[in-house]
Amino acid sequence: xxxxxLPGRRSVVYRPRALAVGAGCALLALAVGVVxxxxxxYPMSPATVLRTLAGHGTPGDAFxxxxxxxxxxxxxxxxxAALGLSGALFQxxxxxxxxSPDVLGFTQGSAAGALTVIVAAGGSSPAVAAGAVGGGLAxxxxxxxxxxxxxxxxxxxxxxxxxxxxxxxxxxxxxxxRAEMMEAARAVLWLxxxxxxxxxxxxxxxxxxxxxxxPVVLGRAPALRMLETGDDTACALGVRVEHTRLVLLAxxxxxxxxxxxxxxxxxxxxxxxxxxxxxxxRTPGPNLLPSLCVGAxxxxxxxxxxxxxxxxxxxxxxxxxxxxxxxxxxGLLARERRAGRI
Numbered sequence: 001x002x003x004x005x006l007p008g009r010r011s012v013v014y015r016p017r018a019l020a021v022g023a024g025c026a027l028l029a030l031a032v033g034v035v036x037x038x039x040x041x042y043p044m045s046p047a048t049v050l051r052t053l054a055g056h057g058t059p060g061d062a063f064x065x066x067x068x069x070x071x072x073x074x075x076x077x078x079x080x081a082a083l084g085l086s087g088a089l090f091q092x093x094x095x096x097x098x099x100s101p102d103v104l105g106f107t108q109g110s111a112a113g114a115l116t117v118i119v120a121a122g123g124s125s126p127a128v129a130a131g132a133v134g135g136g137l138a139x140x141x142x143x144x145x146x147x148x149x150x151x152x153x154x155x156x157x158x159x160x161x162x163x164x165x166x167x168x169x170x171x172x173x174x175x176x177x178r179a180e181m182m183e184a185a186r187a188v189l190w191l192x193x194x195x196x197x198x199x200x201x202x203x204x205x206x207x208x209x210x211x212x213x214x215p216v217v218l219g220r221a222p223a224l225r226m227l228e229t230g231d232d233t234a235c236a237l238g239v240r241v242e243h244t245r246l247v248l249l250a251x252x253x254x255x256x257x258x259x260x261x262x263x264x265x266x267x268x269x270x271x272x273x274x275x276x277x278x279x280x281x282r283t284p285g286p287n288l289l290p291s292l293c294v295g296a297x298x299x300x301x302x303x304x305x306x307x308x309x310x311x312x313x314x315x316x317x318x319x320x321x322x323x324x325x326x327x328x329x330x331g332l333l334a335r336e337r338r339a340g341r342i
Contacts, residue, residue: 021290021293032300034050037053040069071203072303075203076195076302080299083270085295088277088287090270091286093245093249098158101252103158103162104161105168107260107265110265111168111191117131119183125202128261133261136260137257142164193322194264194316196314206262213255265318268325269302272325275332302324306319
C-alpha cells in the first residue's frame with residue numbers, strides 16, 4: 001500500500017499491484033477490441049485498424065470500422081465495464097461473493113420490463129432498452145422496500161433478491177406465453193444477451209451513466225472499504241452508513257439496468273469479474289477499478305470468441321458468458337463448501 005501526497009494536505013492511498021492489474025486488464029481489453037475490429041469477412045491487420053482509427057485509413061476501411069464493427073466492440077467494452085463495476089459494488093455491499101445482479105433479481109427485473117414493452121407494444125429498440133432500465137430500477141425499489149431500512153446488506157438482502165428473482169422468472173415465462181410468434185422470437189433473442197446490430201444510440205445512455213457514476217462511486221470507495229469491516233466500525237470512523245449504502249446500491253442497480261438495456265441480460269460477468277479481480281490483486285477490498293477493467297476484458301473476449309468458435313455461425317455473447325460463468329459458479333460453490341462457509 002502506498003500514499004500519494006496531494007496539494008492542500010490531502011493524500012490518496014493506493015495499491016500498486018491493484019493499479020498494475022487494472023492497467024493490464026484495460027490494455028488486454030483494448031487489444032482484444034483491436035483484434036475484433038480486424039476480424040471478419042473483411043480482415044484487417046492490427047496496424048491497419050490502428051491507422052484507420054487514427055484517421056489515416058482508406059474510405060472502405062473507415063466505413064467498415066466506424067459504421068459496422070466499432071459500435072459492437074464499444075458496446076462490449078462499456079457493458080462489460082458497467083457489469084464488472086456493478087458486481088463489485090453488490091459483492092462489497094452484501095459481503096458475499098455470490099452477490100450480483102443475476103443472483104439478486106435485478107437482471108430478471110430488467111428482463112421483465114423489456115418483455116412487458118415487447119409483448120404490450122412490440123416496441124422499438126429504444127423502447128425495449130427503456131423498459132429494461134425501468135424494470136431494473138423498479139426491482140431495486142422493491143428490494144429496498146422488502147429488505148427494510150436496515151436490511152440492505154448481508155443475508156437478508158440476498159434472500160430477498162433470490163425470492164424476487166424466482167418470482168420474476170415466473171413472470172417472464174408468463175409474458176413469453178402471451179406474446180405473438182414474432183414477438184416471442186424477438187424476446188427470446190433479447191433474453192439471450194447479444195451485441196448484434198448495436199449502434200451508437202444504444203450506447204449513449206450507458207456511456208453517460210458511467211461518466212457520471214464512476215466519480216461518484218470512486219469517491220465513496222474508502223467508505224465502502226470501511227463498510228466491509230462492519231456497520232459499527234464504519235460508523236465509529238465517521239461513515240454515514242445508510243446514506244453511503246443507499247447511494248452505492250442505487251448506482252449498482254442503475255449500471256446493471258443500463259447494461260441490460262444496451263445488450264440484454266448478459267449473465268455472470270457481474271459475478272465473475274470482481275472475483276477474478278480480487279484474486280489478481282490479492283487484496284480483500286472492493287477493487288472497483290480492477291473489476292471494471294476485468295469486466296470489459298471478459299465481455300470483449302467472450303464476444304470475440306462467440307464470433308469465432310463455430311465456423312459459419314455466431315454465438316450470442318450471453319451464451320458464451322453463461323457457459324463460462326456457470327462453470328465458474330460451480331467452482332466457487334465447491335471452494336466455499338470446502339472452506340465451510342456454506
